[in-house]
Amino acid sequence: MRILITIPHYCGAPKPGVSVEYGSTHGDRTARAAALREAIAACQRHFGSQGMMHSRNAERVVRRPNIGAVTSVDIVVVTTGGRHLLDELDLPVGFFTHQPVDLDPMMLGFACHAVLAERLGQYDYYGYIEDDLVIHDANFFDKLEMFNAAHGESCVLLPNRYETALRSAFQKLYIDRAMLDDLPEGSVAPDDRRVIQGSFLNRQLALERASNPHSGCFFLDERQMRIWRDQPFFLDRDTGFIGPLESAATLGILKTFKLFKPHLSCANFLEIHHACNRYLERDMRTLPAT
Structure with a gap:
């Protein structure tokens, strides 16, 4: 399995008059560099190169493990105006490719879409993640x-985002369960709120049309990527879902597919770590489990 991941990344002052506080314009540089x-x-x-060491007396041999799993990952970080933290990452050469573009920083996500489309046909999965999201699950793509x-022709599964902290009432907090009365306008079949039932490792699995479809990321197989690329609104830079950053992560696929997330009863089935905490230290009311 070959994977392409695109990451929009910007670190700089906000535009005059912009009141929304995004991590790219208001976040701590050290924390943001660590997250990226x-x-x-x-x-x-x-998902990159892996080995397993075998030894016999003084001989050391490394063999390839996890046969049949992910075989390679290419990562493209898209930036603009030289405002980035790539020089502070101290990562080995080849871990990512830097692609600068001449574009409004708020629109970088749409440049990532163009990268995915340009490389269509070269990978099995095409991904987009905001620059503070971390995948810790080696079975994520499995x-x-x-x-x-079973469902990929018309549906896309998104992960639940979570934050972690040692000194908090919650060591792990899922952050995307906003209670909206309806699915956002423009979504595919917004009145279809069905749940997909199944099982995984002897555990009941429920995947639902969450009222908040945003996860800050998406991952499409080649078939899904072609379906989206062929839509008349692909690369139209529509920012109608909350704002430009949220729209780049969510709106295009929201118009194309039915978006599912794991139900709260099995939230950790598919999840992604939001490394720059924005919600965990807020005052929250705890309700009993139901």
Whole structure:
């Protein structure tokens, strides 16, 4: 399995008059560099070159493990205006490719879409992650494969984002469960709120049309990427879902597919770590489990 991951990345002052506080314009540089470094390193760690050491007396031989799993990952970081932290990452050469573009920083996600389309046909999976999201699950794409084999023609499965902290009431907090009355306008079949039932490792599995489809990322197999690329609105730079950053991660696929996430009863089936905490230290009311 070959994977392409695109990451929009910017670190600079906000535009005058822009009041929304995004990590790219208001975040701590050290924390943001650490998050981006781990986002890239984790992809290479889990989906890049791997070996298993065998020894007999003084002889050391490394063999390839995990046959049939992911075989390679290419990562493209898209930046603009020289405002980035790539020189501070201290990562080995070849861990990622830098692609600068001449574009409004808020629109970098749409440049990532163009990269995915330009390389269509070269990979099995085409991914987009915001620059502070980290995949820790080595079986992440195997789970997507399982879902897509049955539902991938019309549906896309997204992970639940979570944050972690040692000094908090919650060591792990899932952050994307906003209670919206309806699916966002423009989504495919917004009145279709069905749940997909199944099982995984002897555990009941429920995947639902979450009222908040945003995950800051998406991962499409080649069939899904072609379906999206062929839509008349592909690369139209529509920013109608909350704002440009959220739209780049969510709106295009929202118009094309039914978006599912794991239900709260099995939230960790597919998840991704939001490395720059924005929610975990806020005051929250805890409800009993149901």
